[in-house]
Amino acid sequence: MQIKRHIPNIITLLNLFSGCIALLFVSLHKYEYVFFFVCLGIFLDFFDGFFARLFQVQSPLGLQLDSLADMVTSGVVPGYVMFQLIFEYQAVGFFTSEPYFPSNYILPLLGFAITLGSCYRLAKFNIDTRQTDSFIGLPTPANALLILSLPLVIATSSSDFIVSSLVNPYVLIGISFLSAYLLNAEIPLxxxxxxxxxxxxxxxxxxxxxxxxxxxxxxxxxxxxxxxxxxxxxxxxxxxxxxxxx
The missing domain is CATH 1.10.287 (Helix Hairpins)
Structure with missing residues (x-):
């Protein structure tokens, strides 16, 4: 029985570990691996709750641990990806690239609006009794998949219009704020x-x-x-x- 009690939390920690690995690949610009490890984390996130219900070992600790793991895998990772995308494309006809913080980093930092929106949503979700069977606002895993698919679309799309739109830093910043809004919008899904x-x-x-x-x-x-x-x-x-x- 003691082992069963810890299985859901171990799965949750594996979700967090997947998010940590994804962060490493973001820094290496290996976005296909980022997408894979976040998908793995989301898969694990589903099964920690499944086993908690199966073994009837739901606990306040498990709930908080789940949110903290999701914060990394579905909050920090997509925000960091957006930071990297804006940083990479801000010099393409829009901004001059200089080797010091103020000019190179200030606009890309707006990509972390995704992370801030994810954090606020996860905190609200933990105390919102309306979201037991459905969601109000876009769930953080779905939002993460939306953001993490963008660099893959840029790399594989044959449409010049789509690619040129997604390498525009203004469009990426707009997507970041739209993402933060959808995460916390009062839209029943x-x-x-x-x-x-x-x-x-x-x-x-x-x-x-x-x-x-x-x-x-x-x-x-x-x-x-x-x-x-x-x-x-x-x-x-x-x-x-x-x-x-x-």
Whole structure:
């Protein structure tokens, strides 16, 4: 029984460890490895809660530990990635690059708006009783995938318009602040958890699943940010339709 009690927390710490490895790869500009280790951390994040419920060992310690691990994997890592992207592209026709802090670092630091927004969201989530079965605002793992897909889209996209947009530091800064807003916006997002499945009850989830598959098949890596945005847009539409029918 003692071993079972520690399994969820060990999994949570492995999530944190994955985030730490991802940070190392951010500093090396190996964004495909960053994406992999954050995905691994998100996978582990799902299973720590699963085993906590399975073994009936949920605890306040586990809740706080989970948030602290997520803060690194889904908060610090995407903020650092955005910092690196803005730093890398700020000299491409927009700013002159100088070898000292004020001119080179001040704009890239705005990328950490993602980290600040993630921290605030995680703190709110821990005390918000409305988010037991669904989310209000974009979850930090989904936001992390959105941000971490950007350098992969830049590297693989054949569209000059998409690439030129994503290497524009103003666009990246705008995405950073939009990300911080979506994390904390009072937008109810439909639950992705399936209980007592029926087509009528989970119609919106099935639509989202079909759209996700289509976006990933046709757009590959570029489909990831589209999937996250589709999730938000479908939730907004779903909320409005529910208000009309009530």
């Amino acid at each position: 439909f639950s992705l958890k399936i209980k007592n499945f029926t087509v009528a009850k989970y119609k919106i989830q099935l639509i989202f699943l079909v759209l996700t598959i289509l976006l990933l098949v046709f757009f590959h890596i570029a489909g990831i940010p589209l999937v996250i945005l589709t999730y938000v847009l479908l939730s907004v539409i779903h909320n409005k339709m529910n208000r009309i029918t009530v």
